[in-house]
Amino acid sequence: MLTTVVFDADETLLDLRPAVTGGLVAVLDEMRRRTPAAAGVTLAELESDWDAVFGDLTAAPVMEIRRAALARSLNRAALADHLDEIADLFFARRFALTRPFPDVPPALATLRRRYALGFATNGNSRAERCGLTGEFAFELYAHENGLPKKPAPEFYAAVIAAAGVPAGQIVYVGDSWEHDVVAPRRAGLRSVWLNRLGLPRPPGGRPDAEVSSMADLPAALAGLAVGSNSAGTLDAPAALGARVDVAGVDAFGARA
Numbered sequence: 001m002l003t004t005v006v007f008d009a010d011e012t013l014l015d016l017r018p019a020v021t022g023g024l025v026a027v028l029d030e031m032r033r034r035t036p037a038a039a040g041v042t043l044a045e046l047e048s049d050w051d052a053v054f055g056d057l058t059a060a061p062v063m064e065i066r067r068a069a070l071a072r073s074l075n076r077a078a079l080a081d082h083l084d085e086i087a088d089l090f091f092a093r094r095f096a097l098t099r100p101f102p103d104v105p106p107a108l109a110t111l112r113r114r115y116a117l118g119f120a121t122n123g124n125s126r127a128e129r130c131g132l133t134g135e136f137a138f139e140l141y142a143h144e145n146g147l148p149k150k151p152a153p154e155f156y157a158a159v160i161a162a163a164g165v166p167a168g169q170i171v172y173v174g175d176s177w178e179h180d181v182v183a184p185r186r187a188g189l190r191s192v193w194l195n196r197l198g199l200p201r202p203p204g205g206r207p208d209a210e211v212s213s214m215a216d217l218p219a220a221l222a223g224l225a226v227g228s229n230s231a232g233t234l235d236a237p238a239a240l241g242a243r244v245d246v247a248g249v250d251a252f253g254a255r256a
Contacts, residue, residue: 002190002225004163005111005217007136008174009121010256012194013104013214014130016123020256021047023094027070027086031077038077046073061143062124062256066090094256098130101196107214108135111221120159120172122149122179123256138162150176151183159189171208171221181207192220 010016024046031038049072050065057065067087074080111117112135119127120140127139140158142149147158160167167188174180174194181191182205193207194214209220 001169002115002171002221003165003169004116004118004137004171005221006118006120006159006163006170006172006189008172008176008180009119009125009127009130010123011175011196012173012180013100013119013132014098014125015101016098016125016256019094019097019099022097023090026093027073027090030086030089031074031079034079034082035077038079041073041076045076049073059149062122063091066256095129098125100131101214103214107217110218114218115221116163118159118163120155120162125256150179153183153187156184156187156189160187171224173217177202177205181205190224192217 007013021043024043028038028041028043028046031041046069049069052072053068054065057068067083070087070090071080071083074083074086079086108117116137117135118138118140119132119136122142124141126141127133127136140147140155140162142155148154150156156167156172159172160170163170168190171190171192172180172184173192175196177193181193184191185205185207191207193210194217195210195212198212208224211217211220
């Protein structure tokens with residue numbers, strides 16, 4: 001029996017890419033306003049600064065990673081002393097532009113009639129700042145109250161504790177193969193992979209279901225309740241209109 005559906009945030013419920021791009025465009029415009037030295041700096045370079053710092057800061061809070069990326073960007077135009085102001089500008093624009101995918105609000109409204117809904121993320125996309133105020137019974141954010149990031153087992157233990165039901169009654173929904181499929185199943189949760197991009201399946205692991213849109217999620221969850229085998233994988237995908245042979249990786253990550 002499934003009683004609780006818990007969601008990843010970025011690129012699952014929230015369309016993060018336009019928001020991050022919009023934030024970086026605002027940063028670049030401000031850099032160019034402040035100094036001629038920024039005239040040759042490009043948006044592509046600002047985007048690449050995240051990747052340049054991410055490897056050394058994987059376990060750090062996402063806001064800290066973004067500040068490190070912005071510091072690298074500002075160094076391109078000798079503007080390092082303005083990090084606090086530029087970071088405030090970036091985050092104001094990023095949150096102003098972050099909104100749910102169009103398929104999210106109707107799906108949540110449907111699911112809420114049957115399940116308790118939760119929100120659990122590595123990123124800093126707070127529900128109330130991203131158009132999802134009041135949608136969830138509980139919210140969990142990595143690095144609050146010492147909570148480590150996914151895929152740490154402690155993260156999923158916190159999900160189970162917040163849900164207040166056995167792990168087997170919880171399904172975790174997200175776009176990241178490692179964080180939202182493999183690790184939740186290792187912790188005893190069910191999993192649904194939201195594969196919006198139609199990516200190929202990576203080796204190893206298997207979710208309980210795969211969907212390409214949130215619109216397909218209610219039917220997929222209903223199928224888990226009536227058509228699952230002992231391994232917890234969906235037996236009748238064609239009847240549900242949801243893809244179940246799974247695949248993919250998180251191509252974007254939590255670039256907040």
